[in-house]
Amino acid sequence: MINATPPQTPHRVVIVGGGFGGLYAAKNLGRADVQVTLVDKRNFHLFQPLLYQVATGTLSPADIASPLRLVLRKNKNTEVLLDEVTDIDPAAQTLSLGSNKTLDYDTLVVATGVSHHYFGNDQWQDRAPGLKTVEDALEMRRQIYHAFEEAEKETDPKKRQEWLTFVIVGGGPTGVELAGAIGELAFHIVPEDFRHVDTTNARILLVEGMDRVLPPYPPELSAKAQTALTKLGVTVQTNTMVTEIADDAVTMRRGDETERVEAKTILWAAGVKASKMGRILAEKTGVELDRAGRVIVEADLSLAKHPNIFAIGDLAHFAHQGDRPLPGVAPVAVAQGEYVAKQIQEKMQGKTLGAFKYVDRGNLAVIGQNEAVVDLGFVRLDGFVAWLIWVFAHIYYLIEFDNKLIVMVQWGWNYITRGRGARLITGEADLLPLKVELQDSDRPKVTSDR
Amino acid sequence: MINATPPQTPHRVVIVGGGFGGLYAAKNLGRADVQVTLVDKRNFHLFQPLLYQVATGTLSPADIASPLRLVLRKNKNTEVLLDEVTDIDPAAQTLSLGSNKTLDYDTLVVATGVSHHYFGNDQWQDRAPGLKTVEDALEMRRQIYHAFEEAEKETDPKKRQEWLTFVIVGGGPTGVELAGAIGELAFHIVPEDFRHVDTTNARILLVEGMDRVLPPYPPELSAKAQTALTKLGVTVQTNTMVTEIADDAVTMRRGDETERVEAKTILWAAGVKASKMGRILAEKTGVELDRAGRVIVEADLSLAKHPNIFAIGDLAHFAHQGDRPLPGVAPVAVAQGEYVAKQIQEKMQGKTLGAFKYVDRGNLAVIGQNEAVVDLGFVRLDGFVAWLIWVFAHIYYLIEFDNKLIVMVQWGWNYITRGRGARLITGEADLLPLKVELQDSDRPKVTSDR
Structure with missing residues (x-):
């Protein structure tokens, strides 16, 4: 009561x-x-299903964030407390x-x-960032684009390949969408931007412990997602457990086999x-x-x-x-x-509702342009139609009208040009380029005395 | 030769x-x-004339930044080196x-x-951020919106007023545009968002050492800009030198008078x-x-x-x-x-051009919605027409077409709603709310070991 x-x-x-x-x-x-x-x-609601698009440079944080005060300003019985x-x-x-x-x-x-959740390996957190906050997404974006820049400058072929190797740990929707987006980047979007490195040599590895990607979805859609990822150029490794994440390498085990993959970019999409x-x-x-x-x-x-x-x-x-x-x-x-x-x-009013009941309207995951998988319960789709459903479902659920508008314009533009406008390398400026003496204006601000 | x-x-x-x-x-x-x-x-060109709009939450960094590789990708004789x-x-x-x-x-x-340039007072840098980089702009944005949040929570009227006091040092175009944008925020955009604080009590102080704002412009336009700022609610203090910036206060001198203004937000637009x-x-x-x-x-x-x-x-x-x-x-x-x-x-080809000659097409500064000053040489304008000229000049000069498109959509939307979609408080999450124990996911990443 x-x-x-x-x-x-x-x-x-x-x-x-x-x-x-x-x-x-x-x-x-x-x-x-x-x-x-x-x-x-935080002072904003974050539309997390599109956070991977911030991490891969399609959208800006503000495109998928809505200030809580703004969303609730008309509700005079409501206050927001930061x-x-x-x-x-x-x-x-x-x-x-x-x-x-x-x-x-x-x-x-x-x-x-x-x-x-790093399953008891919290030391992996600094090496393999996850994707829950705006700051996480910007850190991923920084690492991904930084890797291409370093590959461009690297003359040692072995080291260059390490910069071109991306390991995504976890084959749920976030992992699948990240792997797909990085695949599109490396194979279709940025190759023409570089003069020395061929980014189509990138190796993108999606590692999943279960026997298929998108484990909560019907097996049929998991198979279709895996086919689409493979077609895009992503290497999908199922039944594989990550046993160690070191500075420049991931060690994984599949049955009795152990493999060590040298990679500069390791992204975590495995557990919460x-x-x-x-x-x-x-x-x-x-x-x-x-x-x-x-x-x-x-x-x-x-x-x-x-x-x-x-x-x-x-x-x-x-x-x-x-x-x-x-x-x-x-x-x-x-x-x-x-x-x-x-x-x-x-x-x-002294009354009570019955038990909560969830009406499942379906599951979605996007692999790349024109490619998604959709399970609507009564029908399962993939390819272009699934992709369109995915696009409109996401725009529909974005909180504010201006977000819907901006995301639509941005996606429309990217669809035509296959561009990525938000591919900025920002924050933590002292990391890039490596070993560079900074100018004062780029030095991260002192944070402790304010 | x-x-x-x-x-x-x-x-x-x-x-x-x-x-x-x-x-x-x-x-x-x-x-x-x-x-x-x-x-x-950096891997992008930054359209600095609009950086103050990132600092005040109208635009996102990517809206005014263009990846250099993307801009120059068609120039096969050109390479970009980070x-x-x-x-x-x-x-x-x-x-x-x-x-x-x-x-x-x-x-x-x-x-x-x-x-x-802090004129030999580099210690002011951490207290009064300037506006040259994306990181600078996000730091200003964080401080401005954080100040409103703290004012909302503060119950001591004196401290609340300190959170509502914004001092902008320097009355050039950047200072004028920042002061105008913060004035619009406090007086027109956010008042309805808060329940306890009345943000129209904000004090916004624009401090200029010379005898007028926009010193390089014709005196007539400086006077019009000052009138427009005053009408908006900004206090313009000319002939005033900042002599000290302490943690929560600015000391300034005007002739023989010295004044100490208690303010939590101090922004630097004075020197380079x-x-x-x-x-x-x-x-x-x-x-x-x-x-x-x-x-x-x-x-x-x-x-x-x-x-x-x-x-x-x-x-x-x-x-x-x-x-x-x-x-x-x-x-x-x-x-x-x-x-x-x-x-x-x-x-x-063994030839040479004559001396460089600059053809001045005019100067522009915006004060707020529908309010700008424009000096086109043959004509000087203020008010709505000047504002329209300012809008189109900036969209025209934005580097890429998708930037033009997004900025136009964003401005159009803001024009109708007087909204500010990009008012996120991000980065340095340990500063807000103050004294809060953080969850792991919000802790700034360790940056030294990567």
Whole structure:
């Protein structure tokens, strides 16, 4: 039950996290008779399904990011707080914030998502960046384009090939899309830009531990994706485990065989673990976590014995539908955000919704221009039609109209020219070119004294 | 005279710097019977006149940046080298590079521009960032939007006002455009986004040492710009020198009066000095430098006694036309790049062009939506017509067609909605929110071991 509050004090809903789950919960409470506070560490919602396009230089971060204040500005019952939740006291119904303030709630919605998981090898993190934040994507972009530049300058053929070798660890949608995009770059987009190196000699290796790429999809689509990747020039290695990531090499094992691949660019798309709010919730509410640290939720997405605390989106482990928990994808988070917003309003009227039920409208992954795989449940597609569906689904779900417009223009232009406008090497300027004495203006700013 | 080379070896032209001067020199040598190498530390040309729009959240870096390889890909006689020139040997006609390689030239064009100048107060650099690079612009953007966020959270009225105080040092075009853009933000664009702070209480101070803003422009336009800024809500303080920049305050002197302004955001648009290639050229060729370190060039932009070395753009001090040296603006650099490209080709045929002559087509500065000042020589304009001229001049000069398209769409959208889509607070995530324990995924990457 949600605590009774005197009628003059509005019911306080605190939502932690402005991803798909949190944002859609907030949007759907905009006209409700509640007071909403959305807390996020960042000032924008990030459209993560297109983050790989930032990492490969097609889009700019702002094209797929929407300032939370802007999206929610019309909701006068809603405020956005740029802060981080560091603790929770379920008895007092308060949250501790990074700014040392506290925040009271009547209902709490936790939607803090997941971060990379290196399966106990956290030392790989610096060598093989993952793809969850804008900063991650810009770091990947920097490494990818930097590798081509170094290959252009390198005269030793062995070292040149190391710069032209890209290993993507993990064959889920992100890994497949990254491998496809890098393949397009190396084989179709940049070859004419270089004078000394032939970028079509690039070796792009997609490594997957299971027996096929896109393991959650139907086997038929996995096979089609693998065929399309191979046709593009990507080497797909399934049933292969990465056992070591060193400075310039990846060691992997396939059955009894061990192979060491020398590569300067190693990208991580393999695993995720729940954000630390999962652990905090477990400690303070006694809720159970799964092996990835996700919160095991009740049928209405609330926490056991804490009906006024909900966990949604990637953070939630929902096992009340089908054989496996619901996947950590945007459509599930959106549906859960909408459900929770409705459930909060029902409960305030003494009613309650039935269990959450996810209607799966399908799965998508793009391999390259004119090439995608789509599983709509009733039909499975690949090739150009699948690619078109992928394009329009993504534009449809982008949050703001100007984002839709800019992304459409950018994609249209790239479609015609096969160009990549956002291929900037920025940030951490001291890394490129290597061993260069910097001018003052390029030196990274001192960050500790402000 | 340019050294005679055997006919089978093409004449080697090395251009250092891919700004307006260097890029236009390279573009205009694309069909010449020479071998061109363009050396730059960065892999893109930056359209600096619009950098303030990145700093204030209207455009993304990629919107105003063009990959040098992409711009020059069709010029088969041209290669782009991502490297930094660290030294020159004019006798041997070689350049030393940061990568420890050397590069031979027959003709050298140096166009490395300028960086910030803190007039002997380099310690101010970390407190008051300048605006020359993409990283500078993102740092300004971070500070500006972060200040609004902190003001929203701050409950102490005095501290809140400090977060709402923005001091822009320097009343040239960059300072005027920054002050105008921040004024639009605070007074017209973000007020509805916040629930606790009234951003229309912001104090935006534009400080200029001379007796008027836009000192190089006709006094009539300076007066109009000042009126427009004041109308927008910006406080313009002329005849005022900044004497100290401390952590949270600026001290300034106007005649005998000293004032201390408490402000969390201090932006530097005051002075530039030549990049260090100026000093290297002076040491190795004996060429004279002016007080700002710029290279004093001959009437044909070559260095005295070194007819095969040219300095162009902001790095050059050209005093052969008018009472004052030519200003460091993009149109001068473009004209000089084109002139040098032509001169190189003339000289190879034993001919020579007359002295470089700059045809001034006018000056522009924008204050805000529908408000700019334009001096076209034969006519001076302000208001909406001036603003339209400013818009089209900038779109016309953007290097690539997709940049023109994206910037047009973005401006059109902003014009209708008064929105700012690129208002992301990114990078250096540990600074925001202050005192927050970070999740792993947001921690800045370790940069030293790669």
